[in-house]
Amino acid sequence: xxxxxxxxxxxxxxxxxxxxxxxxxxxxxxxxxxAAAGGLLPSSIPSLTRADEKLTPYEDVTGYNNFYExxxxxxxxxxxxxxxxxxxxxxxxxxxxxxxAVYDFDELLKPYTPVERVYxxxxxxxxxxxIPWLGIPLRNIIDRLEPTSKAKFVExxxxxxxxxxxxxxxxxxxxxYVEGLRMDEARHPLTLMVTGLYGKPLPNQxxxxxxxxxxxxxxxxxxxSLVKIRFTExxxxxxxxxxxxxxxxxxxxxxxxVDHPRWSQARERRIGEFFKRKTLLFNGYAGEVASLxxxxxxxxxx
Amino acid sequence: xxxxxxxxxxxxxxxxxxxxxxLAYLLVALFSGWVMGDQxxxxxxxxxxxxxxxxxxxxxxxxxxxxxxxxEIIRVRRLIGLTAFWYACLHLTTYLVFDQSLSISDIAAxxxxxxxxxxxxxxxxxxxPLAITSTNGWIRxxxxxxxxxxxxLVYVAxxxxxxxxxxxxxxxxxAPLTYGAVLLVLFAIRxxxxxGGTKPHAASRQIRxxxxx
Numbered sequence: 001x002x003x004x005x006x007x008x009x010x011x012x013x014x015x016x017x018x019x020x021x022x023x024x025x026x027x028x029x030x031x032x033x034x035a036a037a038g039g040l041l042p043s044s045i046p047s048l049t050r051a052d053e054k055l056t057p058y059e060d061v062t063g064y065n066n067f068y069e070x071x072x073x074x075x076x077x078x079x080x081x082x083x084x085x086x087x088x089x090x091x092x093x094x095x096x097x098x099x100x101a102v103y104d105f106d107e108l109l110k111p112y113t114p115v116e117r118v119y120x121x122x123x124x125x126x127x128x129x130x131i132p133w134l135g136i137p138l139r140n141i142i143d144r145l146e147p148t149s150k151a152k153f154v155e156x157x158x159x160x161x162x163x164x165x166x167x168x169x170x171x172x173x174x175x176x177y178v179e180g181l182r183m184d185e186a187r188h189p190l191t192l193m194v195t196g197l198y199g200k201p202l203p204n205q206x207x208x209x210x211x212x213x214x215x216x217x218x219x220x221x222x223x224x225s226l227v228k229i230r231f232t233e234x235x236x237x238x239x240x241x242x243x244x245x246x247x248x249x250x251x252x253x254x255x256x257x258v259d260h261p262r263w264s265q266a267r268e269r270r271i272g273e274f275f276k277r278k279t280l281l282f283n284g285y286a287g288e289v290a291s292l293x294x295x296x297x298x299x300x301x302x
Numbered sequence: 303x304x305x306x307x308x309x310x311x312x313x314x315x316x317x318x319x320x321x322x323x324x325l326a327y328l329l330v331a332l333f334s335g336w337v338m339g340d341q342x343x344x345x346x347x348x349x350x351x352x353x354x355x356x357x358x359x360x361x362x363x364x365x366x367x368x369x370x371x372x373x374e375i376i377r378v379r380r381l382i383g384l385t386a387f388w389y390a391c392l393h394l395t396t397y398l399v400f401d402q403s404l405s406i407s408d409i410a411a412x413x414x415x416x417x418x419x420x421x422x423x424x425x426x427x428x429x430x431p432l433a434i435t436s437t438n439g440w441i442r443x444x445x446x447x448x449x450x451x452x453x454x455l456v457y458v459a460x461x462x463x464x465x466x467x468x469x470x471x472x473x474x475x476x477a478p479l480t481y482g483a484v485l486l487v488l489f490a491i492r493x494x495x496x497x498g499g500t501k502p503h504a505a506s507r508q509i510r511x512x513x514x515x
Contacts, residue, residue: 064339072474074339125472127340172474243473262469263416271339274400 053270055118056129060271062203066123067224068172069158069165070205076167077205083164084225086209095155095231098146105209111144112136114195119215122254122283126276128268133213134196139187147183151231154186155179156212156223173239179223180236180250181214182292190215190288194222216282216289218252249302253293254283258302306374317378321385324352325392342400349393350467354481356386357460358488365491380436383456387433390426418469425462428455460485 067077089105114134122128142154160176162168168175185191192213195202202208207224214221220240230236240248247261256266256279267276282289293301303311328348331337337344363379366372402409412419432453434440441449464485467478 060339068473127343259415262418264412269340269342269400274342275403276401 053120053130054272055132056271058198061129061131061197062205064271065205066125066219067167067205067207069167069175069177069225071167072172080166081204081208083166084159084204084208085164086204086225089209089227091210091226092228093145093230094228096148096151096233097231098148099144108141109136109195109210112140116199117190117192117215119190119192119213120283121213121215121219122268122279124218124220124248124252124260124265126263126265126268127271128279129271132198133192133194134199134202135192135194135213137189138191138193138212139189141193142187145229145231147231150233152183153232153235154181154183155228155230155232155236156181156226157228157230158223159225159227173243176227177223177239178236179212179221179238180232181221182235184292185214188289188292190285216254216285218254220248221252251293251298251301253298253302254279255281255298255302257281258299305372306377309374309377313375313378314381317381317385321381324348324389342396345396345400346393349389349396352389353386353393354460354463354467356382356389357456357463358481358484360386360456361460361485361488365488365495368495369491384433384436387429390429394423394426418466421462421469422466425459425466428459428462432456432459457489 063078064074065077066074067081070077070080087105090102091105091108092102093108094100114136116132116134118130118132120128121131156179158177159165160168162175181191192215194207194211194213195209197203197206202211204225207222207226210226211224212222212226235250238248238250240252241250254265259265265279268279269276280286328345331344332341360379360383363375363382366375398404398409402412413423414420432455435444435449435452444452464478464482467481468475471478
């Protein structure tokens with residue numbers, strides 16, 4: 001059952017949600033904010049969620065997770081992810097890329113200062129959260145690695161180690177977990193390589209030390225605890241798509257018009273609320289990302 | 303104490319209390335703020351599990367009588383069956399109110415488009431006439447044979463209930479398959495007994511409509 005456990009971090013050390021909001025207001029008031037100062041964002045990005053959307057409490061963000069490597073129950077990751085060793089952590093960069101190598105986590109990310117982004121997270125199961133992530137726009141990392149002209153897609157692989165990840169001892173999915181993006185999706189300014197949330201390093205159950213967040217796609221597109229980034233010419237074979245091709249497509253863009261074969265995607269339950277709210281096209285980021293899919297049949301390319 | 307007295311003085315009072323345990327757990331968990339994440343899903347899981355467990359228990363009564371000869375145990379079946387029904391009402395209510403905001407058109411569309419909703423709804427509809435005719439008066443009015451035939455709907459309800467669970471699960475089907483396996487074993491025992499796998503106990507012919515006291 002989904003019973004609250006005391007968080008590992010004393011609550012006094014967790015930034016209060018209100019402080020977060022005030023800080024965001026301050027950043028907005030101070031100009032375009034940290035992220036825009038880096039010259040990375042179009043001017044529309046500070047309004048990543050509406051003012052009437054509250055941050056999902058830290059306890060829910062870190063206590064209600066889909067991370068099957070630690071079990072299929074929503075509270076399993078928080079219970080079991082303590083066995084994950086996040087240092088030292090190696091990330092292999094491979095495929096159609098000039099700077100292919102095995103990087104140490106800290107070495108790969110040293111050149112960057114994480115930015116804060118408050119995004120909606122919409123799970124394909126029909127629930128959602130609003131989460132203040134800390135991370136690095138993926139395009140900054142990609143550009144430094146210099147993909148070749150053949151690189152059309154990026155593939156992300158999660159750690160495979162049943163010793164550390166007890167869920168991998170069961171064959172619920174084909175391990176390791178693999179996800180992928182088209183190059184233009186990966187280089188979109190909203191796509192974030194996440195290293196933290198609520199101003200803290202990423203908890204293990206949320207995909208430490210490094211995970212992907214693509215806010216206009218269903219949550220499963222965001223691979224966790226990544227150990228490999230591969231640039232490819234052909235579309236990667238992704239885990240959920242292989243597990244149930246008619247239910248989970250490669251694109252997995254949030255779309256209230258395109259139902260999951262077994263349930264409606266028209267509405268979602270925001271964690272903490274009882275009644276459902278309407279799901280927004282591209283999770284509310286249509287203004288930023290719809291042009292990526294111009295002319296595409298979103299029903300066919302679900 | 304006679305065996306019948308054990309049922310009325312011990313087993314039934316215990317079951318009355320037991321029937322309230324899932325509800326108490328639900329309310330305490332919700333109001334104390336223990337529940338992580340999706341609170342409505344939590345309500346639906348607790349009530350849905352309770353329905354399935356109760357349905358399997360009612361279906362276990364006859365096999366237990368056949369295998370042990372403890373015929374008095376039939377007296378708790380109505381109580382367990384009605385517990386299943388009341389939790390099914392709660393389960394359905396959370397869906398109608400919180401998932402669909404009582405919108406008739408949304409509910410109708412959901413039932414027609416999604417097989418797991420349809421079988422869940424069908425399972426509930428099967429339980430309604432069983433709950434209504436669970437009284438001694440109705441047993442008398444219908445007559446034992448007809449009453450018994452009507453109440454075979456519980457097989458349909460149990461199968462539909464397990465399918466409902468199986469079809470909604472995203473990937474890990476271990477929980478619904480466990481219910482399905484128990485159901486299969488219970489059916490297998492019935493068939494085995496019906497084929498003369500065990501000598502019918504002297505009193506077992508009394509199944510006709512001897513209502514629970």
